[in-house]
Amino acid sequence: MPGDRPEPPVHVVAAVLRDARGRILLARRTAGRDLAGAWEFPGGKVEPGEAPVAALARELEEELGIRILGAEPLVSVPQAYPHKRIVLDVYEVPGFTGTARGLEKQALAWSPPEKLASYPMPPADRPVVAALTAPARYLVSPEPESAAAFLAKLDKALAAGARRIQLRARALPAQALAALAMDARTRCQAAGAELLVNGEPGLAADLGIGLHLTSKQLMALSGRPLPAGQLVAASCHDADELAQAERLGLDFAVLGPVHATASHPGATPMGWERFSRLREGVSLPIYALGGLRPQDVATARRHGGQGVAGIRAFWPK
Numbered sequence: 445m446p447g448d449r450p451e452p453p454v455h456v457v458a459a460v461l462r463d464a465r466g467r468i469l470l471a472r473r474t475a476g477r478d479l480a481g482a483w484e485f486p487g488g489k490v491e492p493g494e495a496p497v498a499a500l501a502r503e504l505e506e507e508l509g510i511r512i513l514g515a516e517p518l519v520s521v522p523q524a525y526p527h528k529r530i531v532l533d534v535y536e537v538p539g540f541t542g543t544a545r546g547l548e549k550q551a552l553a554w555s556p557p558e559k560l561a562s563y564p565m566p567p568a569d570r571p572v573v574a575a576l577t578a579p580a581r582y583l584v585s586p587e588p589e590s591a592a593a594f595l596a597k598l599d600k601a602l603a604a605g606a607r608r609i610q611l612r613a614r615a616l617p618a619q620a621l622a623a624l625a626m627d628a629r630t631r632c633q634a635a636g637a638e639l640l641v642n643g644e645p646g647l648a649a650d651l652g653i654g655l656h657l658t659s660k661q662l663m664a665l666s667g668r669p670l671p672a673g674q675l676v677a678a679s680c681h682d683a684d685e686l687a688q689a690e691r692l693g694l695d696f697a698v699l700g701p702v703h704a705t706a707s708h709p710g711a712t713p714m715g716w717e718r719f720s721r722l723r724e725g726v727s728l729p730i731y732a733l734g735g736l737r738p739q740d741v742a743t744a745r746r747h748g749g750q751g752v753a754g755i756r757a758f759w760p761k
């Protein structure tokens with residue numbers, strides 16, 4: 445209907461609580477409620493007029509019997525469910541007093557971060573788990589001028605902490621690209637970083653590295669092109685592409701352009717509001733791309749993003 449506005453989302457606050465061993469607390473939703481049986485981050489709905497952190501403190505006192513000593517924003521995930529929309533606003537809690545107990549008869553579990561993904565959770569929680577366990581920045585290589593120059597930059601980027609990198613070299617002949625990807629793989633492995641190659645499923649399979657699909661490749665596929673455990677990502681610009689990325693079981697997507705950018709002058713920027721609305725329709729982790737800087741991670745996280753992706757601004761000079 446023209447002018448029809450969707451219901452405003454329900455604001456939900458939830459906490460990342462850690463024990464002395466770094467494990468994170470999950471609570472199981474009890475029978476008879478929506479999403480019953482799913483494991484979630486403890487929390488609940490913000491009441492009218494209530495500040496989010498006050499709501500968080502109240503919910504954790506009611507549900508777990510603890511008092512929090514602070515709360516730092518982690519990620520705020522807009523998510524559309526069949527009968528409602530929510531914003532799952534998640535905070536890192538640096539400390540708390542008391543012992544967490546399931547005061548509403550809910551089961552509790554302390555999970556190491558790397559095991560979180562093995563718990564069945566509501567769709568809105570997948571981006572939260574990704575924010576806790578995967579890199580906030582995704583570096584996309586500028587078209588390499590020479591192999592040596594590219595590898596020198598890669599070394600610098602890895603030394604500066606880059607942990608997820610896309611080798612995008614659309615102009616290189618196949619053999620030169622394969623050689624460069626092998627050298628890059630060695631360096632990324634040594635640094636504990638992930639490497640994805642743009643647009644080359646065969647090369648990714650041969651080298652056992654990740655694959656970043658163009659939106660055109662994404663839409664032509666009918667299944668996931670590499671086994672689970674080998675990263676597959678895609679460039680997306682709209683709801684159909686994101687839905688296809690989710691259907692294929694991809695690991696993450698890049699969505700943009702958020703702002704105008706010199707590398708894609710013809711594309712219409714979507715802005716943060718549209719980024720959030722598109723994010724709502726899928727539960728994939730999504731990097732924002734387009735006219736962003738590495739320091740825009742917090743802004744991306746406020747709109748439900750995993751973080752930011754970029755080309756020039758993201759590489760050491």
Ligand SMILES: Nc1nc2c([nH]c(=O)n2[C@H]2C[C@H](O)[C@@H](COP(=O)(O)OP(=O)(O)OP(=O)(O)O)O2)c(=O)[nH]1
Nearest residue numbers: 456458478484485486487488489530532566568569
């Ligand atoms: N607390 C929490 N809620 C989540 C998570 N993921 C997710 O989709 N949700 C959804 C489930 C619910 O639809 C909504 C939270 O509502 P709720 O029913 O738990 O709220 P509440 O604790 O205030 O409980 P109630 O008194 O209204 O039953 O958010 C999560 O990780 N933690």
Ligand SMILES: [Mg+2]
Nearest residue numbers: 486487488489
């Ligand atoms: Mg609750």
